Amino acid sequence: MEKHLFLAGHTACYGCGEALGARLVVDAAGPDIITTDATGCLEVFTTRWPQSAWGVPFIHSLFENSAAIASGVEAALKALGRQAEAKVIAQGGDGGTADIGLQALSGMFERGHDILYVCYDNEAYMNTGVQRSGLTPYDSDTRTSPAGKVSWGNRFLKKDMPAIAAAHGVPYIATATVAYPKDLEAKVKKALKITGPKYVQVHVPCPLGWKSDPALTVKVAKLAADTGLYPIFEMENGVITKVRKISKPQKPVAEYLKIQGRFAHLFKKTGGEEEIKKIQEIADANIKRYGLA
Amino acid sequence: MERIKNILPPGEYFFEGNEACAEGALAAGCRFFAGYPISPSSEIMERLARRLPDVGGVFIQMEDEIASIGAVIGAAWAGAKAMTATSGPGLTLMLENIGYAIMTETPCVIVDVQRAGPSTGQATRPYQGDLMQVRWGSSGDYQIIALSPWSVQEMYEMMVEAFNLAEDYRVPVFIMSDAAIAHLRETCTVSEELSISHRVKSHGTPHFGTEDQLGVPPMASFGEGEELLITGSTHDELGYRRTQDPTVQKRLVSRLSEKILRNARDIIQTEGYFLEDAEVALVAYGICARAALEATKRAHQAGLKVGLLRLKTLWPFPEEEIKGLKVQKIFVPEMNLGQMVREAERVAEVEVVSVNRVDGEVITPGEILEAITT
Numbered sequence: 160m161e162k163h164l165f166l167a168g169h170t171a172c173y174g175c176g177e178a179l180g181a182r183l184v185v186d187a188a189g190p191d192i193i194t195t196d197a198t199g200c201l202e203v204f205t206t207r208w209p210q211s212a213w214g215v216p217f218i219h220s221l222f223e224n225s226a227a228i229a230s231g232v233e234a235a236l237k238a239l240g241r242q243a244e245a246k247v248i249a250q251g252g253d254g255g256t257a258d259i260g261l262q263a264l265s266g267m268f269e270r271g272h273d274i275l276y277v278c279y280d281n282e283a284y285m286n287t288g289v290q291r292s293g294l295t296p297y298d299s300d301t302r303t304s305p306a307g308k309v310s311w312g313n314r315f316l317k318k319d320m321p322a323i324a325a326a327h328g329v330p331y332i333a334t335a336t337v338a339y340p341k342d343l344e345a346k347v348k349k350a351l352k353i354t355g356p357k358y359v360q361v362h363v364p365c366p367l368g369w370k371s372d373p374a375l376t377v378k379v380a381k382l383a384a385d386t387g388l389y390p391i392f393e394m395e396n397g398v399i400t401k402v403r404k405i406s407k408p409q410k411p412v413a414e415y416l417k418i419q420g421r422f423a424h425l426f427k428k429t430g431g432e433e434e435i436k437k438i439q440e441i442a443d444a445n446i447k448r449y450g451l452a
Numbered sequence: 453m454e455r456i457k458n459i460l461p462p463g464e465y466f467f468e469g470n471e472a473c474a475e476g477a478l479a480a481g482c483r484f485f486a487g488y489p490i491s492p493s494s495e496i497m498e499r500l501a502r503r504l505p506d507v508g509g510v511f512i513q514m515e516d517e518i519a520s521i522g523a524v525i526g527a528a529w530a531g532a533k534a535m536t537a538t539s540g541p542g543l544t545l546m547l548e549n550i551g552y553a554i555m556t557e558t559p560c561v562i563v564d565v566q567r568a569g570p571s572t573g574q575a576t577r578p579y580q581g582d583l584m585q586v587r588w589g590s591s592g593d594y595q596i597i598a599l600s601p602w603s604v605q606e607m608y609e610m611m612v613e614a615f616n617l618a619e620d621y622r623v624p625v626f627i628m629s630d631a632a633i634a635h636l637r638e639t640c641t642v643s644e645e646l647s648i649s650h651r652v653k654s655h656g657t658p659h660f661g662t663e664d665q666l667g668v669p670p671m672a673s674f675g676e677g678e679e680l681l682i683t684g685s686t687h688d689e690l691g692y693r694r695t696q697d698p699t700v701q702k703r704l705v706s707r708l709s710e711k712i713l714r715n716a717r718d719i720i721q722t723e724g725y726f727l728e729d730a731e732v733a734l735v736a737y738g739i740c741a742r743a744a745l746e747a748t749k750r751a752h753q754a755g756l757k758v759g760l761l762r763l764k765t766l767w768p769f770p771e772e773e774i775k776g777l778k779v780q781k782i783f784v785p786e787m788n789l790g791q792m793v794r795e796a797e798r799v800a801e802v803e804v805v806s807v808n809r810v811d812g813e814v815i816t817p818g819e820i821l822e823a824i825t826t
Binding site: 219222 | 488489490491494497498501502505511513515516517541545571572
């Protein structure tokens with residue numbers, strides 16, 4: 160059996176995309192890493208007595224400061240002349256990265272710490288019971304963006320975190336998905352060879368929050384990438400250097416939306432077609448912007 | 453005070469504490485909520501996310517707790533009755549802004565659904581660890597008001613009181629709930645009418661001082677034609693920064709406390725049970741007081757003269773009520789390592805004994821009874 164550094168026996172839900180994502184990241188990074196992690200599902204399901212899932216050093220920061228604690232670890236290693244011993248990987252969920260943790264992440268980018276920051280993006284606050292975050296997609300039904308008589312769900316677009324990272328001059332930025340593990344592993348390995356701050360955002364479906372079939376996690380993730388809703392790309396020194404082309408013929412976003420309960424209202428309520436059209440426009444704009452076709 | 457119709461049809465409802473909290477806020481006239489998810493308080497924001505649009509209000513999920521209380525302060529100055537809800541670690545993030553709200557005399561309600569700490573602690577377990585955090589967590593000298601409900605019904609009613617007190621005294625008012633009260637389901641009776649306080653308005657008078665330098669000034673909102681200059685720096689009665697003037701600092705910081713302390717008799721609410729001939733008194737609040745009442749009843753059945761003083765108001769601290777207890781000994785059961793007991797010791801004229809439970813479970817009547825009898 161293959162030996163993992165992110166171990167089995169944790170308490171994630173069936174079909175958890177985040178558990179899969181974390182395993183791929185940690186295994187690709189290898190044993191010589193120190194990890195930090197913001198409050199969230201990953202912290203909770205990997206650290207429960209008597210089983211830690213971490214085969215590498217792990218420190219839970221609080222919610223807002225994974226990047227800040229990682230900054231301290233990295234700067235101290237450097238000061239102690241120990242930077243060759245281990246790479247630092249800071250981790251957080253979408254809320255811990257794009258909302259409450261953004262200030263600390265911005266500081267980490269600005270100061271140029273030699274840290275790989277990984278955002279596991281499951282598109283809502285799942286640990287506290289599915290509330291929207293800054294990375295929740297448009298029209299998604301969550302506990303704090305409920306779809307109903309007066310609302311189609313979340314009214315805001317996903318915060319463009321890669322562009323925010325790019326604006327800080329971060330030398331390596333990538334998006335990835337658990338649907339394409341080899342691609343994700345290659346990006347982690349590449350990032351760790353680059354000195355300075357790196358940002359990798361991994362799309363990780365959450366069957367509980369997305370109300371999707373746990374058996375279909377990889378399929379759901381594939382459709383997100385293949386419809387253009389979750390563009391998969393690499394950006395080096397501010398320039399897009401590589402994209403994952405969507406499969407042809409182009410799949411309509413409805414195929415992705417209809418297998419998730421968080422979008423079920425779009426297929427039930429009058430006017431839903433118009434909303435789906437708007438989401439198609441988001442995908443089409445991504446395809447054009449990143450050259451995914 | 454104005455009598456208004458309740459927004460819910462009168463009758464009996466089966467609410468959990470967090471739902472009653474949200475509904476009580478709406479009844480009180482709250483039309484603005486800004487918050488950030490945190491267990492065990494999230495159901496308050498989740499219910500308000502659905503309910504506020506129904507009543508023409510605003511629900512905003514903010515990016516963190518700092519922004520949440522910031523938006524509440526902004527909304528209050530825009531004229532809304534505004535609130536947020538959180539738990540201990542979130543409250544900690546809010547503390548700087550809470551100090552700002554105290555300094556700028558911004559009425560608002562902050563619900564703290566306490567969980568076991570420190571830090572992340574036990575996110576879903578009840579605790580009473582934030583008594584001193586709300587009192588002393590922000591910098592400097594000040595007084596705040598804090599209330600603690602012991603039932604779902606009282607949670608509903610206290611939200612109305614909290615908004616009224618916030619308006620009456622221009623101060624942040626805390627509701628000290630906990631994970632047990634938050635998720636307890638009980639019958640909640642909704643009355644046909646209720647009394648609510650309105651913000652006191654006046655034209656052309658200072659918004660940060662009164663003539664006697666002791667009271668609560670009127671408060672204008674943005675856009676009402678008043679000159680509004682609001683700052684967290686030391687300011688005079690017109691709001692101008694006066695950070696080098698010892699007289700202004702002394703006057704302001706004294707009034708921020710005096711406006712509460714001089715009215716403490718009107719603010720403080722307690723309830724007594726079996727205290728008439730009691731030789732021993734329990735002093736308790738929140739979910740803990742329910743266990744204490746049951747312990748009191750059991751003690752009576754056993755022929756022991758035990759009474760209960762239940763604190764509905766935690767801050768300002770009910771000093772006179774505790775000082776006035778005609779007993780030989782006071783027991784203070786708390787779900788912490790002893791926070792309120794220090795206040796009780798400070799004011800009581802008899803021996804005070806701490807009874808603690810700190811494992812994230814609700815203290816039981818049996819534990820309290822055992823402490824009294826051994």
